[in-house]
Amino acid sequence: MKIIVTDEVADQGLELLKQDPRIEMDIRLGLKKEELLALIGDYEVIITRSGTTVDKDLLDAAKNLKMVARAGVGIDNVDVDYASSKGVIVVNAPFGNTNSAAEHTMALLMAACRNVTVANASLKAGEWKRAPFTGVELKGKTAGVIGLGKVGGRVATRLKAFECEVLACDPYIAVKRAHDLGVKLVSHDEIYKKCDIITVHTPLTDETKGMIGARELAMMKDGVIVMNVARGGIIDEPALLDAMNNGKIAIAGVDVWSEEPPKTDVLKGLIAHPRVTVTPHLGANTHEAQINVAVDVSKEILNYLDEKPLENAVNIPRFDMALMDQMRPFLNLVNVMADFGIQLLDGHPEKITFSYAGAIAHYDCSPLTVCGLAALLGRVVDQDVNMVNASLIAEQMGIVVEETKTTSADAFSNLITLIAEGDGKRRTIAGALFEGAPRIVRLRDYAMDFTPEEHMLLLHYADRPGMIGKIGTIMGKHEINIGSMNLGRSEKKGEAMVILSIDSAVSQAVIEEIKQATEATFIRAIHMASVKTSP
Known part of the structure; x- marks a missing residue:
């Protein structure tokens, strides 16, 4: 690589x-x-x-x-x-860099509140001045943390250590997390109206870009302290400069900029402002x-x-890593099922449904769905398909993808069912794990029980005496060894389904010969290159 x-x-x-x-x-x-x-x-x-x-x-x-x-x-x-x-x-x-960013937030806040940078420059210049550098304490202040993730949570903990009352706003954080941190979850507007110190710790997205603008700044207390050690652009910089100039904001600390290095007049004005303490995007800049x-x-x-799960991929759905050992065999199962199922469908699928039944339904199954979708689409499109682009490709092809879950699984502790529909036809395949290995337990309405092998042959025909013998005779004549056979039928002398595991691929000529001999209504050679017989 x-x-x-x-x-x-x-x-x-x-x-x-x-x-x-x-x-x-x-x-x-x-x-x-x-x-x-x-x-x-x-x-x-x-x-x-x-x-x-x-x-x-x-x-x-x-x-x-x-x-x-x-x-x-x-x-x-x-x-x-x-x-x-x-x-x-x-x-x-x-x-x-979680700890680094949290510590830098506190360093910048303390430096701004105690005039450390300007006092340092004054003393180094040979002056001895104290009164101009009188600062403010954190104790007793109400601090608002916007974004209570890994960094924001650590900042909240440190603010509490300085005896601040901490309010937080984060629509994606559970109340329990806020409770564990000893902070109170409130709305954005409550943060702006009630807090003496406001610090942002969110990513820069379409939702958060310009999140704190002229309206939000106007709602804040006079003399508020504002910090941004997250991403440039979350706070509207022209509005921030106006609020500094008119005295609405007493102190600001800024580490990040919408343009780096800063070149615009607005950014230069912020950097030069005497009540703004600045650093050149140093939040993550520690050796550690x-x-x-x-x-x-x-x-x-x-x-x-090493083909192991990725813990920090931002564009792949992923399991809680604590569950990965339990879920890995199911990833293999759904991959095998999708590879098998798509070969039974003529043309492109129009709708694909993944159903999860049993204990597995208690968990997030979206990674299984995307894994199965990638395996399935890999058979029908020319481009490479993986868990990154599978959903997007399905959407572009107009394929409807659905996922259903139920905790009831009848005879199985866990059961996955894949339904592929297209050209007016519907193919159903259900699978389960036996000692960690994938097995197919249902095809269409037929109860089956077989382990997928690399080469298989599936056929439907009217159930009558001598059919199995005819198939065996033709296979023997062409020196194709049958490893195992699984038979399902709807009723005596009704339609039968046979799935054969064979040691080598079957030619089209042999398939036609078997079809004529059995008068098969459906026959399909299956090649399972993706089969893994161990978990």
């Missing part, structure tokens, strides 16, 4: 990759866009930080790219949607954090190489 590193990434963190003989890594820093576009086609992985923009042009030029590894939390420099459409996995390191994020993305690349 060829990897290109385009931004400064800690060498200690890349050691895992350097030690792996399967990996060839090139570190190419400071490349101009045209230079990178000319090179990227040779690489399967790009490791970046915030200095490289992974946009449509780059992704189109990256013909062999399998993964974008962002050594940090933010992914606003990566066009994730377009990467997904190309089947490119995007991973980040959401936890490696730089090593942590590099290690995290290196582990994800090795997980990809």
Whole structure:
């Protein structure tokens, strides 16, 4: 695997990759866009930080790219949607710099409140002034944390240690988490109206861009303290500068900017403002954090190489990692079922339904659905399909994908059923695990019980004496060995379904001969290249 590193990434963190003989890594820093576009086609992985923009042009030029590894939390420099459409996995390191960002928030807040930077500059200039640098305490203040994720939660804990009352706003956080942190969940407007200190810790998205603007700033208390150590652009910067100039905001601390390095007059005005304490995007800049994020993305690349689950892929649905050992056999089962089921359908499917019954229905099954969808679509489209782009490809093809769950599974502790519909036909296949291995237990309305093998033959015919003998005779004549046979029928002398496991592929001529001899209403050779007989 060829990897290109385009931004400064800690060498200690890349050691895992350097030690792996399967990996060839090139570190190419400071490349101009045209230079990178000319090179990227040779690489399967790009490791970046915030200095490289992974946009449509780059992704189109990256013909062999399998993964974008962002050594940090933010992914606003990566066009994730377009990467997904190309089947490119995007991973980040959401936890490696968590502590660093939280500590920098507190450092910037304390420096701003106690005038550390200006007092330091004054004293170094030979002055001895104290009165101009009188500060404010955190004790007794009401602090509002917007975004109570990994960083925001740590900031909230530290603010409480300084004896602040902490309010928080995060629509995606459970009340229990806020309770565990000892903070109160409130609305955005309550944060703006009630808090003496407001600090933001959300990602930059369409939803959060410009989230705090002129309206929100006007709602705040006079003399409020505002902090942004998250992402530039979450706070509307022209509105922030106006609020600083008119005295609405007493103190601000800013580490991140909508343009980096800052060049506009507005940003230069903020940086120069005497009551704004600033740093050049240093939230993640500790030695420990730089090593942590590099290690995290290196582990994800090795997980990809070893075909292990990815913990921090932003465009793949994933299980709670604590459940992965339990769910891995089901990933294999649904992959086998999809591979088998699509070969029974003529033409493209129009609707696909994944049903989960039994204990498995208590859990999030979306990764199973996407895995099965990828296996199924891989048989019917020319492009590469994986868990990244499977849902998007299905949508583009007009395929309806549904998922149903029930905790009742009759005779099975867990049962997965796949229904594929198209051209007026409907194919049903159900599977279960036996000692961790996948087995097919139902085809259409027939109860079956067989382990999928690489080569199989399935046929329907009218049940009458001598049919099995005819099939065996033809197979023997063509030296095709039958490994096992499973028979299902709706009633005596009704329609029968036979599935044969065979040692080698069956030619079309043999299929036609069996069809004529048995007067089969349906016959299909199945090739299961994806079969795994062990979990």
